[in-house]
Amino acid sequence: MSVSELTPDDEKATAVADSAAPASKRDLNIVFWIFPAFFGVFGIVFVPLLRVIPPPRPDVGYAGMISFFEAHHTTIRIGLVLLCLAFGGAAVANGYVAYQMKRMTSGPVFAYVYMGGMAVGVLPGMLLVAVCFDAASMRLDRAPRVVGFLYDLGMLSFNGSLGCFSTAYLAFAIAILLDRNKIFPKWLAYLTIWQIVTELLATMMWVLPAGPFAWNGSMTFWLGTAIFAIWLNCQGLMLKKATDQQPAGTRPPE
């Protein structure tokens, strides 16, 4: 691995020259700390409130689906309130990762791809399941086949939105591998490739309603979630490192 400067020349070129205020990194730090705060709220919303993680079973029939909403309708509605207020944190996390990617020598293309893929993924991959579960919870007397439709639409959308994230992960991995500014370490790119592998495994949930490859299966869900949790923590920690190493008063090149 070649020795390279942590402060790239092209960043110096775009350092803010005519600033009246002293160079400060307060704006970067504000945005960075929204990342862990948001994913903390995300955990509270999706695990104890919405009950989407761990997932309810796909193979329970209408009676099981109805009893799921009868048991959890109160927390589901609270969960969606919280999510509606806080899910903009996903845009902060995505936008900030894309921002750091723009500091790489690998050019802006993959930064834009990452932002685009993640920004589209917010709706099918995060919001829609909560909306579907809320729609089922607000009227517990809906026809069973309608409840079943909301249950499936929510879970398949949440766990089965594959392409938005695969595209973002691919862009993230390639950009890191080609970057010479060492914004993120190379091992994070290899870890990110495992995220794509889990998305490929998850294709199976669209055809298999039970077993290890169903939406609650050991392969599609548990392996994928374990790798996601490791990856997300690593990305957050490396984002902190990138924030700390960015020289004050600099911005990415155009």
Added chain:
Amino acid sequence: MTAGVDDLPRTSNVRTQQMALWTTAVALVILLIAYAAFPGFWPPMSPQLSADQVATFYRAHTAWIRFSMVTFNLCGIMLLPMFGVIVVQMKRMTTQSQVFAYVFLSATVSSSTIFALADIFFATAAFRPNRDPEIVLVLNDLGWLVFVAPVGMALVQNIMLALAIYHDNGAGAIFPRWVGYFSLAVAIAMAPSALSVAFDSGPFAWNGVISFWLRNIAFGTFVVVMLVVLRKTVHQQSVDEGPFQ
């Protein structure tokens, strides 16, 4: 140094921003007409209506619902150009790292996808109003939930704009200071409508004074005020950079 405007010749950069503002202004007028034409907003439909009442409503007003939803579909996202101008102007701020501009852009994309989905639920319900009333009801519910409640992206947009203006405190600040406080006030006015997913009646329900009227008036006011502010801002940019042709 004006990072962010160098990717195009300066003259056309100013001109494209002015065209973007006009696009949004025209789209806004058309949207207000569609808004006035949607029978479901006068008054906003109650979450307490039964499946039969909702289905009857869609059958009685099919043509106007289709007209307003097709217009929303066509012109709703045409508000986007103004938000693009905000991103460009945020990137012109010289006293900071530009990070708020990137986050603002990311939130803008996500919030647009959500508006587009709400419209599709309403329009699909009106496509076959003779459907099983249970199905019309659930499409109507999904439309209202997605239209009113997910304000989190707008909150991030407005908070990021406010933070950017607050930190842009050098000489030659892009926006007047009050725009930041105004942006924050709009965020505060829109935030309570998240509660609409947990209330079936009262001011916080999706048809309530706070969740529906306050939220929508706040957003509409934001677009109108920002159009005026940005018109001046872009004009100032053209003065700073020389006359354009």
